[in-house]
Amino acid sequence: MSNYFYVSPQQLINDRAEFAQKGIARGRSILAAIYDVGVVMVAENPSASLNKISEIYDRIAFAGVGRYNEFDRLREAGIRWADGTGFTYSREDVDARALANYYAQHIGDMFTEGPKPLEVEILVAQLGGTLRPTKLYRVAYEGTLTDEPHFAVLGGDAETIRSRFEASEAEPDGLATTLRHAVAALAGPERTIPVEDLEVCILEDRGGRRTFVRLSDAEVATLLTD
């Protein structure tokens, strides 16, 4: 019979939250915003190949901050879930809300029961269409799922970036303006982020089935100087 030291649930949660927050705060933030005809996701990411933003399905994108190995596994699970659901039922039946719920459950379980909480925050973005509305679902490190009406910020510095973006953009605008505001909010007043350190992806209808586009550095530079 082993001995357990008593730790109050409150203390346990505080400790775990502090651990997860520290892990997440080490990385750079991501901002996702709804613009007039789509969703733009902007990450500060010096790596050109280790992506933080990814396509999940025809109208669904994924963004993750924190530990790369942890959110990348969630990203892969999301793609498998979406392709598997679409294969079993129909492409119409793949809903971002269901996926965001699974993420919230898994991240929540890991927070309370896992060997250590996941040091990640996840965004599931859905481009609206005839069937569903445009949505930004944010899943925090402890499993809280929130539905953000206009924009969402993930990462350590979220509150500051959130208030900077809110001040510059009250209503959804065009892509170029929204991107400019997002980059300025991520950078802050003291610095500018070079274009090659930006990872920018959009969900936008262009007549085809798939709506996810990863913008090249040149395209981002053009949009920023427009």
Add this chain to the structure above:
Amino acid sequence: MGLPLYGAQDDPGPSFLAYAEREGLVSVTARSEALSPHATTVVALRYAEGVVMVGDRQATANYVASRDVRKIEAADRYTALAISGSAARGMEFIRMAQLSFEHYEKMTDTALSLEGKANYLSPIIQRNNLGTPLVVIPLLAGWDPSHRRGRVFEYDGAGGCYERQDFATIGSGSPFAESALRLGFRADLSLEEALDLGALALYEAGDNDPATGGPDFVRGIYPMMVVLDERGFTELPSDDVAARFRTIQERRAATSGVAGGTLR
């Protein structure tokens, strides 16, 4: 379906098939399509700047089961996949291939190479065909962006994959289509010449093979014609196809149904 998370040791990787089999989304042992209609002739031929594919539209059991089947589908932007054999299995096959190529692209953020796509299909064909009386034989063709040329891959019933430098045919009308292609093919065909030769080969198959549907002027249903070049997959509009087959039809009518000594 829950969230499909795996450890590093048992991760199925970017293969949709490996994942689908593990999760039981596909049945590995289904053998019950003895009454399923058959899909027939498709040809693919290379020309100077890509590949042309032509396929008939008929599914045949002991009767005409359907007159407007699409046997050629875009597997992705640069690749087309055609099927012959069991229609039920064939449609499933195309769906699995389309999904697999897209799945790989999303998982790895890179498109699968054309050769990679061709090889990926081999075990699926093998699994489909060994131990089943009715088989599916696909035909894969596409523009290879990394080698900058059109490529054609054909398969045998055991899943063997062979690249062809000239042309390939599948389905019951193959002998007739192949004869026309063998007489008319040159390595430096232009797009127009390749389209005309492909249409003629399919016309021959439709004319001689009862299971292959030729142009149906009564219903206005014509074979599918597809071009794969550096711009990707393009399907010719129906009136363009109709005009090509009408020309062949009129030429044949002028010589009472025989080719008339030349390939025309």
